[in-house]
Amino acid sequence: xxxxxxxxxxxxxxxxxxxxxxxxxxxxxxxxxxxxxxxxxxxxxxxxxxxxxxxxxxxxxxxxxxxxxxxxxxxxxxxxxxxxxxxxxxxxxxxxxxxxxxxxxxxxxxxxxxxxxxxxxxxxxxxxxxxxxxxxxxxxxxxxxxxxxxxxxxxxxxxxxxxxxxxxxxxxxxxxxxxxxxxxxxxxxxxxxxxxxxxxxxxxxxxxxxxxxxxxxxxxxxxxxxxxxxxxxxxxxxxxxxxxxxxxxxxxxxxxxxxxxxxxxxxxxxxxxxxxxxxxxxxxxxxxxxxxxxxxxxxxxxxxxxxxxxxxxxxxxxx
Numbered sequence: 001x002x003x004x005x006x007x008x009x010x011x012x013x014x015x016x017x018x019x020x021x022x023x024x025x026x027x028x029x030x031x032x033x034x035x036x037x038x039x040x041x042x043x044x045x046x047x048x049x050x051x052x053x054x055x056x057x058x059x060x061x062x063x064x065x066x067x068x069x070x071x072x073x074x075x076x077x078x079x080x081x082x083x084x085x086x087x088x089x090x091x092x093x094x095x096x097x098x099x100x101x102x103x104x105x106x107x108x109x110x111x112x113x114x115x116x117x118x119x120x121x122x123x124x125x126x127x128x129x130x131x132x133x134x135x136x137x138x139x140x141x142x143x144x145x146x147x148x149x150x151x152x153x154x155x156x157x158x159x160x161x162x163x164x165x166x167x168x169x170x171x172x173x174x175x176x177x178x179x180x181x182x183x184x185x186x187x188x189x190x191x192x193x194x195x196x197x198x199x200x201x202x203x204x205x206x207x208x209x210x211x212x213x214x215x216x217x218x219x220x221x222x223x224x225x226x227x228x229x230x231x232x233x234x235x236x237x238x239x240x241x242x243x244x245x246x247x248x249x250x251x252x253x254x255x256x257x258x259x260x261x262x263x264x265x266x267x268x269x270x271x272x273x274x275x276x277x278x279x280x281x282x283x284x285x286x287x288x289x290x291x292x293x294x295x296x297x298x299x300x301x302x303x304x305x306x307x308x309x310x311x312x313x314x315x316x317x318x319x
Contacts, residue, residue, distance in 0.1 A: 005145040008125050011109055015083035017047045019076060022087045023094035024053040025273075027247060028164025028199055031056060033087035033113060033135040035065040036157035040148060051076060053096040057244040062198045063160060064153035072096070083109050086123065088135040090116035090295050113138050117286065119295050130297075133171075133178040136161025140181050152189035159190040164199055167251050172279065172299055200248075210239045211249055214264070218253070225260040229253070230316050232309045233267035243268040250275035251300065261288065265316075267309040272318060275302045 012018070020037050022030040034050050041048040042065075050065065053072045060066055070076055078100050089112070092098050101110065101122065112123035115132040132138050136158040143150055150158070162182050166174045169182070186192060203211075210231070218229045236243065243266065250264040254277030261278040274292060276285040277300050285301035294303025310317040 004125065004127065005142065008111060008127070008142065009146055011083065011111060011125060012041070012046070015046070015109070017081050018049070018083045018085060019078075019081045020048065020050045020085045020087065021089075021095050021097065022050075022052050023089045024096050025243065026052050026054060026056065026060075027088075028060060029134045029136055029161040030088040031060050031063055031066065031069075032157040032161035032164070033139050034069075034085075035063045036136060036139050036143075036154045036161075037085060037087070037113075038065040038068060039151060039154045039157065040143070043151065049076060049081075057242075057247070059199050059202055059244075059247075060160075062194075063157060065157075079105070082107055083111065086110060086112045086114075087139075088114055088116075090114060091119050092122050113142065116296060131175075133173040133175060134161040134165035136165075137178060137181055140185075150185075150188055155185040155188035155190040156195070159185040159192065160195050160199070163192070163195060167248070168196065168200065171251065173297065206239055206241055207245045210236070210241055210245065211252075213239075214246075214249060215253075218256075220259070225258070226263065227253070227256055227259045227261075228263040228265065230264075230309060230311075231266040232311050232316075233269070235311075236266065236268070243273070250277045253277065254279055261285065263288075265309065267307075270306060270308070271304050272307045272309060273302065273304050276300070 020034045022034045038048060038050050050069045052069050055071045056066045056069050089095055092101055110123040111125045113127045113135055115129055115135045115138050117130045118128060127138050127142050129138050140158050159182055162178060214229045214231055218227055220227045253262045260280040261276060261283045264275045266273055276288045278285050284298050286296050286298055289296050289301035289303045292303035292305055294301060296302055308319050
């Protein structure tokens with residue numbers, strides 16, 4: 001790891017202009033990983049920008065640096081950057097920048113930080129730990145190995161990534177190390193109560209009603225011991241909410257007893273998005289998502305594919 005740290009630091013110090021990129025439909029870990037790196041690089045005086053294909057959800061506007069993200073509506077000039085840092089993506093396609101990253105020029109380098117199992121290798125340097133509970137845990141390891149002081153804003157980011165990817169330490173991915181890192185971030189000034197208020201206790205009545213609609217639609221297949229629920233694009237639009245307001249629901253539903261896996265399907269702007277969750281050691285959410293060209297972890301995974309969901313006479317049709 002020390003060699004990886006030295007190589008990473010050398011590549012970063014040599015870069016004149018850096019952009020940090022995370023995945024489409026960003027969650028707390030994706031944004032927190034990017035913001036932790038952004039905080040450090042700005043403190044070091046580097047010329048650095050952050051990018052996500054989709055805007056930062058309102059629940060994460062409190063993150064230090066969240067206001068510095070460019071989105072798909074505000075494309076940067078990719079040729080200006082000589083270093084791309086990718087966080088929490090699993091696969092290149094999740095950046096929505098496959099053509100740009102696949103055809104980057106020889107002087108442009110790529111560093112990847114991730115906690116998903118490797119499905120492809122496209123970066124010059126990879127910081128990957130599939131046993132880590134969150135990518136911010138991998139970022140913490142990089143900071144620790146590189147003797148980089150962690151500021152209070154960076155500690156807030158690292159703790160946010162940990163708690164959002166573990167549902168506040170409820171998921172089986174939580175380890176003794178996860179809790180130890182979280183405790184260290186609290187000692188550095190991260191406020192767990194504030195993070196919880198921002199990302200967990202911020203559900204308004206409209207959000208809860210939509211969650212309730214999804215709960216009321218849960219169906220169960222006893223042959224496979226799989227439960228699932230579906231929301232159509234029309235149902236989401238009628239609520240006046242966005243797809244981001246459904247974040248965390250699949251994990252919440254996975255707590256159902258007597259099931260081996262849970263699938264949450266929703267339609268979103270011409271795409272069908274699926275989230276698999278399981279608490280069973282007999283089922284791999286990553287393998288289930290992989291059937292639809294998706295990916296993720298043993299216990300949590302997802303996929304996206306073009307299409308629509310039609311509801312007719314109590315049945316669902318995917319077209």
